[in-house]
Amino acid sequence: MHEYDRLYQRWKRYRFKKILKTILFLLILCLVVVGLLFAYRFKTHENITTKKLPKTNNIILPQKEFEKHLKAPSYKYRSKRKKSIKKKPIRTHRAIQQPVPKTIIQKPLIIKNDQVDINELKRLFFKAPTPSKALIIARRYYQQKRYKESALWALKANELDKSNKESWLLFAKSLAKQGKKREAINVLRIYYKKSGSKDARILIQDIINGVFR
């Protein structure tokens, strides 16, 4: 065998190794890129779901509290609905209403109209309960800055339709407005885990960053 024939064999081996090295290098590069992307995505997700607030070490506890919140109104609602059939429905609902703030009383005409509307809506709701009616009432209360009531009606809507995004968000917003930011975030986290809702994620960030006031 001529030395150049042997040289050709050596070159073939060299070429094979070179190609192998290139493939390995590209493979490692791809893995690194994918790893970095995954790490970045995981980090972003972690920031949203696990960013700690003061004194919030246990996620399960607020969830339980939230479940209580969810169950309590439904119970009230059922009992009051029964009563409302027997008695005058408007009166019974006045019982769960909070006193009207003084600021609203200063504008009696508007408040009266709103109040009438809400009462009418409530009457319609108790006649034939739907989540959309409960949400309309919740929205009205929220607009009137009566956040306790808006939270309650958002819960009613949520009880009727657990998948209703607005009921979750409105409930959380109402809690946050009452200064219960920790509870609001926990509610949103539960919903975000369930649905992966972008709006819930943004709202969490807004509450954490103090953008939502």
Add this chain to the structure above:
Amino acid sequence: MSDSIYKNAKDAFIDKVEPERFVRLDSNVVKLEKLHSIIDTPFKIVLISGEPGIGKTMLLHRFLYELSDTNSVVALFQPAFSLEEFKKKISTKIFGHHVDPMEAMNRIDGTKTIIVDEAQLYSIEILEYIRILADTQKYKFILSLHQNTNEEIMAKKHFQTRIAHTIELKPPNQKEFHIYVQKKLFSYNAIEIAQAFTPKMSNKIYNFTHGNLRNSNKFLYTLFDILHYFEEKSPTLLKNKIVDEKFIEMSAIHLGYINA
């Protein structure tokens, strides 16, 4: 096999002295012009330095070739290993027979320039003798030596004061190297190969040899030798290309530039 297009290309890169086929590049033309400009000035010693294989000897041969009509310049391209041998060599070159250059210097009309190649191989004794001869102002010396030894000689103060000029040769850049390869191939009528030989191929070789002309000649000779062989034995390996880049890699493996 003699009809091969690679035959002429191979011949172009055989390591031999051919001053008439000296490849003029920007880098070496400037040095050649400098030698011409200082040859008639009253210097004692001129140093030409550069790494081995950079083209110092080729440059001196070309310089001598261009001065072939004058007899005031002689050259020692083979080193002398004793003072007596050195005296004998230069006296034979200048006077035609063996005499003591010091005693015979009055016979010189004007001055004699002696080119001494591979001066790093000369003993201190001979270098001292060169210094003494240079001091007579009848003999002028152009010493060619490797870069590392240049510093050693320069460090000797008595030597340093006698060095009028130092010409340092640098390797050509990639662009010049491609021109060098092309000119070499054209000068040996390997036109087809010269046209197929791309700058990319030249650069690939340059990356191995760093523009060292002796190493590059060896590389290119090996490359065309391999191509010549496979053209005869397995022409399909050439893939209808005049120069396939895989043969450059094969040459690099053969010469030890690639550890395969």
